[in-house]
Amino acid sequence: MNAFELAFNALMCRSVTDKIKLVNQLHTFKDQLNLNYQAKYPIISVKTPGRPEKPNLVRFQSIPKRDKSDLGFIKTIHAICHIEFNAINLALDAVYRFQDMPNGFYQDWIKVAFEESQHFQLLNNYLIELGYQYGDFDAHNGLWKMTHETDYDVLARMALVPRVLEARGLDATPKIQKRFENSNFKPMVGLLDIIFNDEIGHVKIGNTWYHTLCQQRSLDSIQTFDQLIQKHIGESLRGPFNIEARKLAGFSEKELNYLQAL
Numbered sequence: 001m002n003a004f005e006l007a008f009n010a011l012m013c014r015s016v017t018d019k020i021k022l023v024n025q026l027h028t029f030k031d032q033l034n035l036n037y038q039a040k041y042p043i044i045s046v047k048t049p050g051r052p053e054k055p056n057l058v059r060f061q062s063i064p065k066r067d068k069s070d071l072g073f074i075k076t077i078h079a080i081c082h083i084e085f086n087a088i089n090l091a092l093d094a095v096y097r098f099q100d101m102p103n104g105f106y107q108d109w110i111k112v113a114f115e116e117s118q119h120f121q122l123l124n125n126y127l128i129e130l131g132y133q134y135g136d137f138d139a140h141n142g143l144w145k146m147t148h149e150t151d152y153d154v155l156a157r158m159a160l161v162p163r164v165l166e167a168r169g170l171d172a173t174p175k176i177q178k179r180f181e182n183s184n185f186k187p188m189v190g191l192l193d194i195i196f197n198d199e200i201g202h203v204k205i206g207n208t209w210y211h212t213l214c215q216q217r218s219l220d221s222i223q224t225f226d227q228l229i230q231k232h233i234g235e236s237l238r239g240p241f242n243i244e245a246r247k248l249a250g251f252s253e254k255e256l257n258y259l260q261a262l
C-alpha cells in the first residue's frame with residue numbers, strides 16, 4: 001500500500017464518515033507494517049482539502065464574540081470540533097506532501113491523524129447528544145491557510161503548524177476548561193483533558209522533527225523559528241504561554257526563554 005496515496009485520498013475525502021474510515025484504515029495498515037513509504041505519489045498544492053459543505057467558512061473577524069449563554073458554550077464546542085476536523089487534514093497533509101522523510105515521520109503523523117479523528121468524534125458525538133452536529137455553525141479557515149502557506153518546506157511546516165498553531169491549543173485549553181467547569185457542559189472538562197494530553201504528544205512530534213531538520217541543515221533552531229515567524233505571521237507570538245505543557249511537548253529551555261522574552 002502506498003502510504004502517500006492513501007493519505008492523499010483521506011485528505012481529499014469530503015465526507016466526514018468516509019474520511020474517518022480512511023484514517024482508521026491508514027492507521028491499521030501502519031500498525032500492521034503494510035505501508036510503503038518509498039513509492040512516490042504526485043505532489044500537488046492543495047488549496048482546499050476535503051471537507052463537507054458545512055460548516056460555512058467565514059473570515060475569523062466575522063464570527064461574533066461568544067457569550068456566556070448555553071448557545072455560546074455550544075458554539076465554543078463546535079469551534080473546537082472544527083479545529084479537530086482541520087487537524088485531521090493537517091496531519092494527513094504532512095504525511096502526503098513531504099515524501100523524502102524517514103519512515104518514522106510518516107508513522108508519527110499517521111498516529112496524529114488518527115488521534116485527531118478520535119478527538120473530532122468525541123466532540124461531534126457530544127454535540128449530537130446536545131441536539132447539534134458539526135456544520136451547524138460558521139467556522140474559520142485559519143488553520144488550513146497556514147498549512148497551505150508552508151507546503152514548500154517541511155521545516156517551515158513543522159515550525160509553524162505544530163509548534164505555533166497546535167501549541168496555542170496547549171496555552172488556551174486550561175482557561176477554556178475553567179469556563180466549562182462552571183457551565184452546563186461539564187463533560188467538556190474531561191474531553192478536553194483527553195485532547196490536551198494527546199496534543200502535548202502532537203506538539204512533541206512537531207518539535208522532534210523540527211529540531212532534527214534544523215540539525216541536519218546546520219540551522220539555529222531559534223533564529224530559524226524567528227525568521228519564519230516574521231515571514232509568515234509578521235509579528236511576534238503573543239503569550240501567555242503554558243510553559244509547563246510546552247516543556248512536556250519538547251520545547252527546549254532556550255526556546256522557552258525566547259518565548260517568554262517576547
Ligand SMILES: [Fe+2]
Pocket residue numbers: 084087115116119195199
Ligand atoms: Fe486534536
